[in-house]
Amino acid sequence: MRLRLTPRDTTFFDLLGSLARHLVTGASLLAELLGADAEGREKLAGRLRDEEHLADEIAHEIMRRLNQTFVTPFDRDDIYALTSALDDCMDSMEEAADLIVLYKVEELPRRVSDQVQVLHRCAELTADAMPRLRTMGKLVDYWVEVNRLENEADKLHRKLIAHLFDDIADPILLIKLKEIVDVLEDAADHFEKVANMVETIALKES
Template sequence: MRMRLSQGDSVYYDLFTAAAQNVRNGVGVLSEALVPDADRAALVPVLKDIEHTGDEHTHDIVRRVNSGLKPPFHRDDIYRLAGALDDVLDDVEAALDLMVLYRIRELPNGIAAMIDVLDRAADLTAEAMPRLRAANELTKYWIEINRLENEADQTYRRLLARIFSGEYDALTVHKLKDVIETLESAVDGFERVANVVEQIALKQS
């Protein structure tokens, strides 16, 4: 028989659901930056606002833990999950900011592939958080996130090989490398989120 959720339990699950959806929104804005003739500079403040909302979600979760509101799972897992979601959004915001600050006009095709991985990972994560109450039923979620991270690793290596191939001047290589590594960090962040969910599931079983 499933245990009845307390009001405190519901608050935490709702906050994680909202935080994941906010990350989903942030990745969506980053995807818009790849649309032909996109005004990337205009997207920067939009994404910054989303990132600030993410900070508010994180602070709200931490405040509730520190206030003594009983969490539905271990406090360390609460902190780690909130922090991992926040880290993803920080990297997503940073990637767009770098594109604009560096005045990068044309991006290698592989960057679109990496952002596509982020898009799929964001969808999966947003779908998983409302089901966190039964984390042990989310096996397919963390397996697929791991597969996407491996896919992104391959794209990352191909991108590095291309930008160091001599096709780009040294300054452009430096700029593109910063963007590519930030995107890779965002993908790794989604894997950290999934790893925390898997650990929560193991403790629930």
């Protein structure tokens, strides 16, 4: 094993790993934001924006190295696609936080916390999986579990939408809540996309 830790390998896996760790922090901040008051929410959305910038810089660094490296640990296009899918996860979470603040939504339906908890779990699994790309070890459990979680997120999302249309009489509030809930569902979709890419990469390398 140690022998494979040549510089060429380390870089990309390390960078993908740090990028994914920012997703975990992002999901935690988002969870915290849901329970905060208006002032707290603004502060936490700001911190999530900072995380997003850091993630963005790492993504940028991956792209830069990708363009200057002849030998990559696996297919160049796959690293590119994986990086940009991880980036999409972050963007959706930041967008959700942003909308909550921008729309001044005081009370969110209870199930929104469940959505965010699923995202947090997805982020953790993703961050744990990235370093395992180096040896392609124990990745099956990861993508199976993320697919299961996305299914759960999907059911939550459907229930939330049904609840919104059944119980929210104010159309303007409905528009706001629907967009927030939809963007959180997008985030879950992006995590699934990351998992599917990892599956594809693992299949190619096997």
